[in-house]
Amino acid sequence: xxxxxxxxxxxxxxxxxxxxxxxxxxxxxxxxxxxxxxxxxxxxxxxxxxxxxxxxxxxxxxxxxxxxxxxxxxxxxxxxxxxxxxxxxxxxxxxxxx
Numbered sequence: 001x002x003x004x005x006x007x008x009x010x011x012x013x014x015x016x017x018x019x020x021x022x023x024x025x026x027x028x029x030x031x032x033x034x035x036x037x038x039x040x041x042x043x044x045x046x047x048x049x050x051x052x053x054x055x056x057x058x059x060x061x062x063x064x065x066x067x068x069x070x071x072x073x074x075x076x077x078x079x080x081x082x083x084x085x086x087x088x089x090x091x092x093x094x095x096x097x098x
Contacts, residue, residue, distance in 0.1 A: 003052050010045040014038060028081060028088040032074040039067040 017038040024030045046060055082088055 003048070006045070006048040006052075010041055010048070013041045013044075017041060026089060026091075028078050028090065032071075032078060035074070036067075036071050039070065043067065 017034050021031060021034040021038070024034070043060070043064060046063060047057075049055075050057060050060060078088060
């Protein structure tokens with residue numbers, strides 16, 4: 001019963017994150033924030049799942065490390081895009097200029 005509530009809560013938050021990812025795709029920063037939100041929700045669900053079944057939390061540390069690496073890579077791409085193009089709009093970004 002408790003696991004079902006956590007599952008429903010996690011799925012609702014993932015759907016909200018996917019909606020934000022698909023509806024606010026004009027700026028790269030908003031896209032990166034919605035992706036980071038979905039990673040945090042997956043981390044929350046993984047924590048509840050492992051806590052409910054009594055598993056070891058070693059895999060969670062690996063998942064959290066990869067999430068931090070993904071966030072720092074996204075921020076470095078954002079900084080590089082702002083330095084070269086002056087803003088983070090996807091309309092002004094062209095792959096032919098790189």
